Amino acid sequence: MSEPAKGTTVLAVENDASFWDDHDTLRRCLGEPIPRIPPWFGYDERGSELFESITGLPTYYLTRAERGLLERHADEIADVVGGSHLAELGSGSAKKTRLLLSACARRRHTVYFPIDVSREMLDFSARALTTAVPGLTVTGLWGRYEAGLTWLHDNVAAPLVVAFLGSNLGNTTPGERAALLARISSALRPGDGFLVSADLLKPAETFETCYNDPPHHSAFAEFRLNHLTHLNRRFGANFDIEHFRPHAWYDHRDEVVVGHLTATEDQVISLPGLGITTQLRTGDSINVGFSAKFDRDRFVAEIAAHGLRAEAQWIDPTWRYGIFLFRRG
Numbered sequence: 658m659s660e661p662a663k664g665t666t667v668l669a670v671e672n673d674a675s676f677w678d679d680h681d682t683l684r685r686c687l688g689e690p691i692p693r694i695p696p697w698f699g700y701d702e703r704g705s706e707l708f709e710s711i712t713g714l715p716t717y718y719l720t721r722a723e724r725g726l727l728e729r730h731a732d733e734i735a736d737v738v739g740g741s742h743l744a745e746l747g748s749g750s751a752k753k754t755r756l757l758l759s760a761c762a763r764r765r766h767t768v769y770f771p772i773d774v775s776r777e778m779l780d781f782s783a784r785a786l787t788t789a790v791p792g793l794t795v796t797g798l799w800g801r802y803e804a805g806l807t808w809l810h811d812n813v814a815a816p817l818v819v820a821f822l823g824s825n826l827g828n829t830t831p832g833e834r835a836a837l838l839a840r841i842s843s844a845l846r847p848g849d850g851f852l853v854s855a856d857l858l859k860p861a862e863t864f865e866t867c868y869n870d871p872p873h874h875s876a877f878a879e880f881r882l883n884h885l886t887h888l889n890r891r892f893g894a895n896f897d898i899e900h901f902r903p904h905a906w907y908d909h910r911d912e913v914v915v916g917h918l919t920a921t922e923d924q925v926i927s928l929p930g931l932g933i934t935t936q937l938r939t940g941d942s943i944n945v946g947f948s949a950k951f952d953r954d955r956f957v958a959e960i961a962a963h964g965l966r967a968e969a970q971w972i973d974p975t976w977r978y979g980i981f982l983f984r985r986g
């Protein structure tokens with residue numbers, strides 16, 4: 658594992674990466690009517706690399722839409738959000754965030770707290786940002802969102818902005834989203850900001866083109882299959898990735914793009930590390946990703962219900978993709 662750059666720190670906010678050993682959550686998710694693998698299991702070292710490849714696919718518009726908004730509006734956003742401490746949930750490579758951090762650091766010395774389960778991405782982003790952005794201090798928080806938010810609440814007294822970019826808030830079920838928004842709201846103090854992006858509703862075809870590999874590319878397929886490879890390695894499972902078909906489709910009723918691995922033959926799966934054996938029939942699926950899509954007004958109302966007041970928004974009319982600023986009342 659590479660060391661963080663001089664002048665940067667990465668703190669473990671969950672004991673010894675215990676999120677990889679959260680057997681209870683994994684057992685519960687795998688026991689759902691359509692078995693599900695919790696999102697963070699997709700981001701071991703290989704999964705994080707594959708997600709970066711997805712962001713470069715010609716059909717994956719989310720990263721381009723968000724980068725475009727930040728290129729156009731980073732100065733204005735930096736003025737409006739204020740504060741010198743900015744945290745980011747699920748920061749990944751933080752390549753887009755750099756635009757905002759540069760604008761913030763031009764105005765005032767800024768401390769950035771990326772929060773991520775990927776130690777490799779935290780080390781990479783801390784190194785890259787410290788080199789590229791003068792006037793920026795980076796303290797990475799290695800762990801899940803909840804542990805990062807608790808650490809911030811206990812350790813940062815200065816006015817804080819928590820960012821949640823990449824439309825990552827959508828990578829949750831509605832129940833998980835409500836619980837996470839409650840945690841975010843309670844980690845903030847009156848006057849703190851919440852900067853969150855959302856992919857807005859558009860035709861199913863646009864979503865399905867975006868979330869499946871275009872011809873001659875395989876980043877999405879490899880990313881989805883890597884969930885199984887990860888479970889094989891960590892829990893001694895026997896998933897045979899040759900017998901799963903990765904694909905994504907848009908569920909109109911629930912307004913969510915669902916990523917599935919569908920069994921192409923009957924199989925008995927055992928995960929000795931979890932004490933689980935389960936049977937999959939041909940056509941059965943495992944859910945390896947939710948990406949909720951949002952109606953703008955309902956999105957704002959959903960967040961406002963957690964004591965966060967809508968303050969500003971920046972929307973790209975082409976891709977119907979928005980960045981929204983809320984303020985803790």
Ligand SMILES: C[S@@+](CC[C@H](N)C(=O)[O-])C[C@H]1O[C@@H](n2cnc3c(N)ncnc32)[C@H](O)[C@@H]1O
Nearest residue numbers: 697700747748749773774775800801802822823
């Ligand atoms: C879809 S990627 C987005 C990365 C980046 N925000 C972007 O827009 O390109 C999701 C990121 O969140 C991290 N992540 C997923 N679930 C997490 C959790 N529960 N706690 C902390 N990090 C998580 C992953 O490791 C990954 O870096």
